[in-house]
Amino acid sequence: MSDPLEHRDGRRAISLDVSAWALVQPERVFSGTTVELGVDGALVRLAHLSPSAYELNLRIDLPGRPLHVSAKVVERGPPDLVVVSFDRVDAYERARLGEFIRTAR
Amino acid sequence: MMSAPATKTRLLAGTEDLLLGIAAHIDRMSRYAEVIARQLGLDADCARTIRGAAKLHDFGKIAIPQRILLKPGPLTEQERLVIERHAVIGHQLLRGSTCELLDMAAEIALSHHERWDGRGYPRGLGRTKIPLEARIAAVADVFDSLTRGRSYRAAFKLQPALELIRAGRGTHFDPDVVDAFLAAEAKILRVRRSRRERS
Numbered sequence: 218m219s220d221p222l223e224h225r226d227g228r229r230a231i232s233l234d235v236s237a238w239a240l241v242q243p244e245r246v247f248s249g250t251t252v253e254l255g256v257d258g259a260l261v262r263l264a265h266l267s268p269s270a271y272e273l274n275l276r277i278d279l280p281g282r283p284l285h286v287s288a289k290v291v292e293r294g295p296p297d298l299v300v301v302s303f304d305r306v307d308a309y310e311r312a313r314l315g316e317f318i319r320t321a322r
Numbered sequence: 323m324m325s326a327p328a329t330k331t332r333l334l335a336g337t338e339d340l341l342l343g344i345a346a347h348i349d350r351m352s353r354y355a356e357v358i359a360r361q362l363g364l365d366a367d368c369a370r371t372i373r374g375a376a377k378l379h380d381f382g383k384i385a386i387p388q389r390i391l392l393k394p395g396p397l398t399e400q401e402r403l404v405i406e407r408h409a410v411i412g413h414q415l416l417r418g419s420t421c422e423l424l425d426m427a428a429e430i431a432l433s434h435h436e437r438w439d440g441r442g443y444p445r446g447l448g449r450t451k452i453p454l455e456a457r458i459a460a461v462a463d464v465f466d467s468l469t470r471g472r473s474y475r476a477a478f479k480l481q482p483a484l485e486l487i488r489a490g491r492g493t494h495f496d497p498d499v500v501d502a503f504l505a506a507e508a509k510i511l512r513v514r515r516s517r518r519e520r521s
Contacts, residue, residue, distance in 0.1 A: 238407045243387050246403040274410055282445055285410045305418075 228255035239270035354462035375426035382412025
């Protein structure tokens with residue numbers, strides 16, 4: 218059975234390195250991977266993230282140049298899965314992200 | 323052993339020294355940025371805006387734990403990653419206003435650790451993809467950082483600091499900005515002298 222968190226909101230299954238920083242755990246940067254990626258958010262596997270971590274500062278390693286975006290945790294699921302909603306991505310970066318998602322194999 | 327009041331006094335004095343040191347750095351580097359901007363041919367209003375915006379270049383550090391920011395020894399890889407986050411955090415805190423100065427400050431906060439050769443952070447931008455005001459702030463920031471003493475190292479003397487800026491021309495720094503900085507050396511040193519006398 219597929220994970221109920223997966224394949225929502227137009228996200229595609231894309232695995233990229235991601236790192237996250239949260240104000241509630243300011244002494245660490247967490248490493249993980251995207252499980253799905255969309256222009257408005259992502260499903261991300263991030264270990265050791267505090268249950269109280271809500272606002273995240275994400276770096277997603279898109280090919281060529283990383284994407285930095287602030288995001289909010291909107292859903293959690295085991296093991297270490299979080300769904301995040303991107304706060305605001307400027308038009309240029311959004312277009313770059315959309316193009317990458319559209320052409321990713 | 324020191325008494326509690328003596329410890330408190332020393333801690334307060336240390337905190338005051340730290341804050342004054344940061345304030346003096348911000349004051350000097352922003353004035354250097356203004357001098358460089360003028361030397362590059364930017365008009366006085368624009369150079370003043372760069373000076374104001376450059377003051378907020380490290381704004382994102384308010385979110386970084388003091389234990390890491392003020393660590394007196396080498397940073398671990400994890401601590402370095404945390405500190406590098408200040409550029410993006412500063413941008414996220416400053417962006418989106420309708421104020422020209424804050425918009426510029428957001429760009430400087432985001433891009434003042436980028437390098438001309440593309441090996442900086444957070445985005446690894448290179449050359450003219452880095453906003454000009456951030457290229458200016460980078461030279462001003464590094465020069466002042468070199469010439470001020472830190473808890474973990476002594477200040478560089480003037481000539482070695484100037485040599486390091488010159489050596490970064492075309493790798494770390496925009497060559498035109500370095501040329502402007504060196505051409506305005508007398509003004510830069512005047513600012514440095516006057517701000518040291520005040521502090």
